Amino acid sequence: MxxxxxxxxxxxxxxxxxxxxxxxxxxxxxxxxxxxxxxxxxxxxxxxxxxxxxxxxxxxxxxxxxxxxxxxxxxxxxxxxxxxxxxxxxxxxxxxxxxxxxxxxxxxxxxxxxxxxxxxxxxxxxxxxxxxxxxxxxxxxxxxxxxxxxxxxxxxxxxxxxxxxxxxxxxARVPGRKRDRRGADLIGAKLRGAELRGADLRGAYLIAADLTGADLRDADLIGADLRDARLAGADLTGAFFLTQTQLNAAKGDGATRLPNGLARPAHW
Structure with a gap:
């Protein structure tokens, strides 16, 4: 972004x-x-x-x-x-x-x-x-x-x-098959290391989901609920429609890679 x-x-x-x-x-x-x-x-x-x-x-x-x-x-x-x-x-x-x-x-x-x-x-x-x-x-x-x-x-x-x-x-420019999880109920889902590059996660419920080390590059995260989602080591490079509010509600760490324009929350 x-x-x-x-x-x-x-x-x-x-x-x-x-x-x-x-x-x-x-x-x-x-x-x-x-x-x-x-x-x-x-x-x-x-x-x-x-x-x-x-x-x-x-x-x-x-x-x-x-x-x-x-x-x-x-x-x-x-x-x-x-x-x-x-x-x-x-x-x-x-x-x-x-x-x-x-x-x-x-x-x-x-x-x-x-x-x-x-x-x-x-x-x-x-x-x-x-x-x-x-x-x-x-x-x-x-x-x-x-x-x-x-x-x-x-x-x-x-x-x-x-x-x-x-x-x-x-x-569409992202190579390979893109996952469509728009509006999906992924509350508490075990998605550690998941390949979600270019995925459609619009409005997905990712509350407390384990996305540790997940590849979320170029994913659409508009409206996704990331409350308490674990983003330690996750790669969000190029993810779009992601807001600071969503990041502040999640749990990441120093290894979480963020899109340009967004800050690492102080509580991570």
Whole structure:
């Protein structure tokens, strides 16, 4: 994949702590407490920063460490709402909190489209990708009132159809037979050393799967659930539509090979 554009990277310094307020979470292995949507997390400080950021995992907030807004937080805070926070204008809070997950989805789509344009083998659909990228980016500039009325599933369906075509073109250049495990239930699967180069793993459930030493080069991992998947020594070189969120939820090591533009999680 290509280097991720800066506007698609979360910048918490420019955000009003939206993921810590707008989103709900339930007490579980990922969160230490229950929290309703629109209720500020007890760890959110007055400056909109997390009071336990360095100790989230130790304090039972693993879910926070794997979340990524794809830059939607600072966009909504500084762009859509022009730097006026929900604390400064409490009346704006309900609309701001409703608009945040919508904008987050649009930013995610922009991220995927941008990556697809970096796939040389997908050149036949580059013109369509560019058109849809411009269209989706224009949607991110809508007012909050229009964002909350947007039919995001319809836009996602359009984008997904084109991303699928780009994926097929990119994986076609990989020699040999490619495995099709799209949407497969591979929870806890024993895939140590598996040959999955060029595989279609879109939306596959790989929760706690053992992918130690697996060959995942040039695999399509869009939407794959990698929570607690063991990626020690796995080769993810060239894997596409893989996000930092997915990596943060997995368990790798220093020998795990990653695509360009993605960082090795600190907890590995």
């Amino acid at each position: 290509t280097e991720t554009r800066l506007n698609l990277l979360a910048d918490c310094t420019g955000c009003f702590g939206l993921c810590c307020v707008a989103l709900p979470f339930a007490r579980s292995t990922d969160f230490a407490v229950n929290k309703e949507a629109g209720q500020p997390c007890r760890n959110l400080r007055e400056d909109f920063r997390c009071g336990i950021h360095a100790d989230l995992r130790d304090k039972g907030f693993n879910g926070c460490t794997v979340y990524d807004c794809f830059g939607a937080g600072q966009h909504l805070s500084q762009g859509t709402f022009q730097g006026v926070s929900w604390r400064q204008d409490p009346k704006s809070a309900p609309l701001m909190f409703r608009a945040f997950p919508v904008l987050r989805q649009l930013h995610e789509l922009v991220r995927y489209l941008d990556e697809a344009l970096g796939l040389a083998a997908a050149a036949p659909v580059h013109p369509e990708l560019r058109t849809l990228l411009v269209e989706t980016e224009e949607l991110t500039e809508l007012t909050a009132e229009h964002l909350v009325e947007l039919d995001v599933p319809a836009q996602r369906a359009k984008v997904n159809a084109l991303l699928l075509r780009a994926s097929e073109l990119a994986r």
